[in-house]
Amino acid sequence: MNLAGEGLECTRDDRVLFTGLDFSVDSGGALLVEGRNGTGKTTLLRMICGIRRPDAGELRYDGECIFSLGSDYHTHMAYVGHMDGIKRELTAEENLRVADALGRPGRMSIAAALERVRLAGFEDVQANKFSAGQRRRLALARLLVSKAELWVLDEPFTSLDRHGVKLVEELMAEHIAEGGMLAVTSHHDVDLGAADVLRLDLSA
Amino acid sequence: MSWGRAFVALARRDLTIAFRRRSEMANPLLFFVMVVTLFPLGVGPEPKLLANMAPGVVWVAALLAALLSLDGIFRPDFEDGTLEQLVLSAHPVPLLVLAKVCAHWLITGLPLLLVAPLLALFLGLPEGAMGALMASLLLGTPVLSLVGAIGVALTVGLRKGGMILSLLVLPLYVPVLIFGASAVDAASMSLPIAAQMYILGAFLALAASLTPVATAAALKISLS
């Protein structure tokens, strides 16, 4: 598996954020996007997700342009962005069941995923009773339920305490070790262990 | 195909959420009733005048109530990030849009149908027209939801989206209004309504097949 970008350009409000961007990530690799606020980190991730089209250049998954792949591409990736993407009126389990139906399930059962993010026992609790950190962990549980090879994470450490941060790092490392791919932005210094990390600094 | 599973799961999700916030379901209904009540207060209670106006008034009120409730299709999802997840789903987005619009109609459109006879009573609509009223609303209100969804998708990311939404959507509602009101009007004069019904049915078929694609495209643009 391979995710590659070639000659990527992004313009926002008539300003060019970045241009001529190239990268290539294989299985077991991670793309770490760094840069000050406003340099286009989130925008680049959204391009990788296929939500936003680059103003120039191409993004390819296994050699094929992701826009021609359409929703097939989305079977290979999972995204956790700034917002949690969970419904407050639903319980933890209901949220994951919907994520299951919308994505490509099969990696972990819902119960196992909840346990892994230390939310076991909260299956029937409505998400509006969770703390911000718990909601973030529930959002991350979505990743565990899906069989996506590529995880796209925008600031995954927000709202998390020290233990939560460690949990996320563990999850990321496990995913890489299993042959998955990561595209991450973070303000924090991310410890991805032995992974093959490609650092992309957009401020440069 | 797991499309069916995704469709049902999403529709069920929205229905569950609506049920857990069921006090909110009454709002468009109350609005519907109140708007119709305003007309006699505005034009006087003369029965013949009201009965004449009834088809148009009920339809306009239904249209406005539908407009009012449109925002709820996508805005809450936009605000908590689930809309992004929808667009990033492994399944085709138009299918998921259709699921959401179906759920939305069940929550906001179908209740209008149930209240309509009461309003027909307020305005003195003849008994013979009641069936036409229900039938036209049954065919027309889903079209309002389907077409309105495009407008919501285009404005969901905007701060003052609600105001522009009306401007975008109302011109598109005109054909449904014309044929819906005409059906009820014709029925109240014991004239045949087959033509209007066929046309409303055609609108529904057209809207159900084309609008989800436009809505999906609009969602991707609003989220980019």
Added chain:
Amino acid sequence: MWRWVHKYGSPPVFYRISGRLLPWLWGLFAILLGWGLYGALISSPPDYQQGESVRIVYIHVPAAWNSMFIYVAMAVSGLIALVWRIKVAEIVLIASAPIGAMFTFLALVTGSLWGKPMWGAWWVWDARLTSELILLFLYLGVIALHGAIEDRRTAARAVSILALVGVVNIPIIHFSVEWWNTLHQPATITKFEKPSMHIDMLVPLLVMALAFKLFYVNTLLMRARGELLERERDVKWVKELAS
């Protein structure tokens, strides 16, 4: 062919060529307008029933035709902008909307002026006027949506969808309004009877229609050029022009 499109669709080339064409196009417009107005006001006969007031048809009808034509042009450039992401198409789309709205408004006003001596009312719910009114709302919707979205490229794409949805709906709306009109006005004919088109009237009408189309093209090119300069102000070719 794609190279041709990308070459002429490129901003600096578009700017240069439109700049060279414009003086000629304005000259042509002046000639056509003069010819059309002469035909409209002087050489064509007054109508048997409507008298001199029929002359307003030479403005009303071309304006109405233009209002439709421009919307279709908007939808087509919207489609091009959406599918091939050509910047000039985006700009043509945006620049056309206010011009189209203006022609629609003109059609409405001239329709109203025509109606006053005929029916004694400033406004009648005639099928064509009602359709034009709804068309005006469609235009205003496009303008409003574009103004509300901050990022220009996103705004152009959103408006493309709206224009395409609108263009599909226009025949449906037109048909519905026609039907509605015949339903509610069976006996009295409030439909503006187009006077039977004698060649003496047809020629000035077509000339005026052509003149109006040219007006659209010219003002479109001027607005598009301005918009292009503003959008690409940081790009090399604009800076070279300025220096």
